[in-house]
Amino acid sequence: MITPDSATDEERRRGLRRMRTLAVALLLFAAVVYVATAGRDGWWGYVSAGAEASMVGAIADWFAVTALFKHPLGVPIPHTALIPKRKDDLGRGLEEFVGENFLHMHVEESALNSALWAAYSDAELLEIHQRILASIDPAEMALVLRWMVPAMSPGERAAMLGEMQTQMPPEAMRWALEIVRPHLDDSAWRKLARALRIPPAPGW
Numbered sequence: 001m002i003t004p005d006s007a008t009d010e011e012r013r014r015g016l017r018r019m020r021t022l023a024v025a026l027l028l029f030a031a032v033v034y035v036a037t038a039g040r041d042g043w044w045g046y047v048s049a050g051a052e053a054s055m056v057g058a059i060a061d062w063f064a065v066t067a068l069f070k071h072p073l074g075v076p077i078p079h080t081a082l083i084p085k086r087k088d089d090l091g092r093g094l095e096e097f098v099g100e101n102f103l104h105m106h107v108e109e110s111a112l113n114s115a116l117w118a119a120y121s122d123a124e125l126l127e128i129h130q131r132i133l134a135s136i137d138p139a140e141m142a143l144v145l146r147w148m149v150p151a152m153s154p155g156e157r158a159a160m161l162g163e164m165q166t167q168m169p170p171e172a173m174r175w176a177l178e179i180v181r182p183h184l185d186d187s188a189w190r191k192l193a194r195a196l197r198i199p200p201a202p203g204w
Contacts, residue, residue, distance in 0.1 A: 008153050011187065023058070030054040130167065142179050150183040157188075158195030165196055 034051035037044045066072045067080040083090065116125060149157055161180075165173050177198075181189060193200035 023062075027055065027058045030058065133167075138175075141176075145176060145179050146183060149180045150188075154188065154191045154195075157192055161192065162196060 030051045034048055034055060037048035037051065040048065063072050067077070068083050069081065070084070071077060071080050120128070149161070152160070161176070164176060168176070177196075180192075184192065190200050
């Protein structure tokens, strides 16, 4: 069962507030630049055009995202507030997707596991698993870590990398963490370092 992670949720809310503040500040900055350079000649014209395009793009992005969840500015414009209007259809679509793509996978994996356990011991299966991991190209592994680890919750991240830590040589584990580190903020990295019992400072 998946349990809520209040610390992670709060961290995501803070991140959302920071991004909102940054987006509004950039929009206001573009507006100020446009007003200050409107009608001026020479290269200022290019600055003015860039600021104008930035404002148009920002407002269009805001409208597109807002229109998914509600009527922008409370005006009932057609084809807006799509998610509230179609939540039942979206729910049914998700239900069908899970039923067709995940439930049958559980059955297949259960049957496959039974066949594997009938043919191999736990030690043999572990050895096969480790050989498969060892056969993965380092560049491919780096790409997977680059995109997967930052998207995980702190608990999922610590569990996966903790298992890797028990099975990989120290040099290989250091390489994996050097790939991950630039894509985690300081708070997420400190949590991971505590879970793995490594110093959070560079040069561990």
